[in-house]
Amino acid sequence: MVEVTVLGVAQDGGHPQPGCLRPCCANVTEQHYPVSLGLRSDDGTNILIEATRHLGDQFTLWGQTNVHHLLLTHAHFGHIDGLGLFGRETLASRGIDFHVSDAMHQLVNQTPQWNLMVQQGVFDVQTFNHDEQLFNAGNLVIEAVQIPHRDELSDMHAFIVRGPNKSLLFLPDHDTWEETLAVHSVSSIREWLTQMQIDIALLDGTFWSKDELGGRDQSKVPHPPVLQTLNMLGNREDGDPEVYFTHLNHTNPLYDAEGEQMKQVTSLGWKVAQQGQRFTL
Numbered sequence: 365m366v367e368v369t370v371l372g373v374a375q376d377g378g379h380p381q382p383g384c385l386r387p388c389c390a391n392v393t394e395q396h397y398p399v400s401l402g403l404r405s406d407d408g409t410n411i412l413i414e415a416t417r418h419l420g421d422q423f424t425l426w427g428q429t430n431v432h433h434l435l436l437t438h439a440h441f442g443h444i445d446g447l448g449l450f451g452r453e454t455l456a457s458r459g460i461d462f463h464v465s466d467a468m469h470q471l472v473n474q475t476p477q478w479n480l481m482v483q484q485g486v487f488d489v490q491t492f493n494h495d496e497q498l499f500n501a502g503n504l505v506i507e508a509v510q511i512p513h514r515d516e517l518s519d520m521h522a523f524i525v526r527g528p529n530k531s532l533l534f535l536p537d538h539d540t541w542e543e544t545l546a547v548h549s550v551s552s553i554r555e556w557l558t559q560m561q562i563d564i565a566l567l568d569g570t571f572w573s574k575d576e577l578g579g580r581d582q583s584k585v586p587h588p589p590v591l592q593t594l595n596m597l598g599n600r601e602d603g604d605p606e607v608y609f610t611h612l613n614h615t616n617p618l619y620d621a622e623g624e625q626m627k628q629v630t631s632l633g634w635k636v637a638q639q640g641q642r643f644t645l
């Protein structure tokens with residue numbers, strides 16, 4: 365059995381987002397941490413995907429504090445800003461298998477604080493290529509999938525977690541469906557998920573619609589809006605994987621469990637990821 369715990373569902377800035385005084389972040393009762401997943405295989409191996417600044421709270425949610433393997437999808441702020449917590453000042457971890465792409469490895473080497481942690485033995489860097497199996501632990505296997513996403517710092521990979529019964533895709537960020545599907549030579553989301561044999565897909569749900577960006581330049585924060593993904597998916601049909609939207613921006617109306625937008629998602633048969641939710645693979 366492989367257990368997956370959703371340790372966060374927010375976009376990099378979290379929810380409430382620092383500095384936001386608008387209704388989306390005023391009087392928020394439950395804090396949402398940036399996206400992260402905790403995996404535990406049947407042989408007791410703990411795997412963490414993403415290192416956020418809320419690592420401590422996320423350990424509490426997970427019920428685990430000992431990380432054996434750490435994976436990063438890419439180098440954007442909310443996915444890596446907790447890396448320093450593994451160092452001497454806080455957790456004083458030793459020998460964590462740190463799985464990164466070649467581009468991410470270069471960035472680790474060039475970032476003095478991270479490079480020092482590698483020198484000190486906190487991390488044992490292991491590089492991976494996309495479309496290959498990263499490692500297996502007990503009955504769990506991890507694969508990396510190449511994803512087009514703003515690459516000013518590093519490239520981006522989604523991860524597939526395969527357990528004995530089910531496979532889960534973690535795709536928190538990407539620029540457009542057009543580019544992602546083109547890279548994998550498929551014409552629809554369904555075709556892509558079927559090709560990868562995915563049962564549970566956690567997909568980029570950063571923005572509900574393009575209107576949410578207000579006056580901001582769309583090219584600077586590109587993510588396919590949930591509305592577009594819903595249009596492409598249509599109704600959930602027999603045999604379709606379960607789709608959960610995650611990586612929600614603080615402005616995303618899907619934080620309101622009673623809202624119209626949430627009803628729209630669920631009436632089509634799809635879901636929104638919930639912090640603390642667990643999947644068994």
Ligand SMILES: [Zn+2]
Nearest residue numbers: 376440442537
């Ligand atoms: Zn992100």
Ligand SMILES: [Zn+2]
Nearest residue numbers: 384388389614
């Ligand atoms: Zn806000």
Ligand SMILES: [Zn+2]
Nearest residue numbers: 438440513537
């Ligand atoms: Zn990103």
